[in-house]
Amino acid sequence: MGRMKREMLNREDHGLRATRLIDLLNDGIGVSCSCNRCGHHAEAASAVLLAQLGPDYPVPEIGARMRCGACGSKDVATGPAVAAQTLTADTWASGSWAAAPWSGERRASRMAAG
Numbered sequence: 001m002g003r004m005k006r007e008m009l010n011r012e013d014h015g016l017r018a019t020r021l022i023d024l025l026n027d028g029i030g031v032s033c034s035c036n037r038c039g040h041h042a043e044a045a046s047a048v049l050l051a052q053l054g055p056d057y058p059v060p061e062i063g064a065r066m067r068c069g070a071c072g073s074k075d076v077a078t079g080p081a082v083a084a085q086t087l088t089a090d091t092w093a094s095g096s097w098a099a100a101p102w103s104g105e106r107r108a109s110r111m112a113a114g
Contacts, residue, residue, distance in 0.1 A: 021046055021062075022055035024080055031059060032081035033066055040070035043081045 024031065024046040031044045049062060063076040 018058035018060050019080060020055065021050045021053060021057050021059060024059065025050055025055075030081040031062060032079050033063065034077045035068035035071060035073055036075040036077055037073040038068060038071040040068050042069065 021031075030046050031049055032041070033044055034041045049057070053062070053065075059078055059080065063078040064074075066076040066078070067074050068076055
């Protein structure tokens with residue numbers, strides 16, 4: 001990737017911040033945990049994690065502290081737990097669900113596009 005594009009992406013991402021545990025607790029949303037090795041999926045209560053990690057802990061970084069209950073891998077991805085049946089085109093368009101916390105995911109999609 002060229003220097004100018006990298007600098008532009010860094011400037012755009014500068015104002016972004018990852019979703020914090022307190023954001024999920026306020027919205028009544030749990031933390032979705034997915035193992036990148038075996039595909040096991042579980043949901044953790046945001047209140048329990050908040051008590052252990054604090055309110056300002058970034059949700060995407062929680063996976064680094066977790067271990068898969070099925071295979072024991074420490075390669076766990078975390079994000080807001082949004083039920084598939086509640087995430088419709090209307091809720092996506094209205095922005096009434098928790099925004100994607102992974103600024104890197106948003107950045108990766110822009111990098112692939114251009």
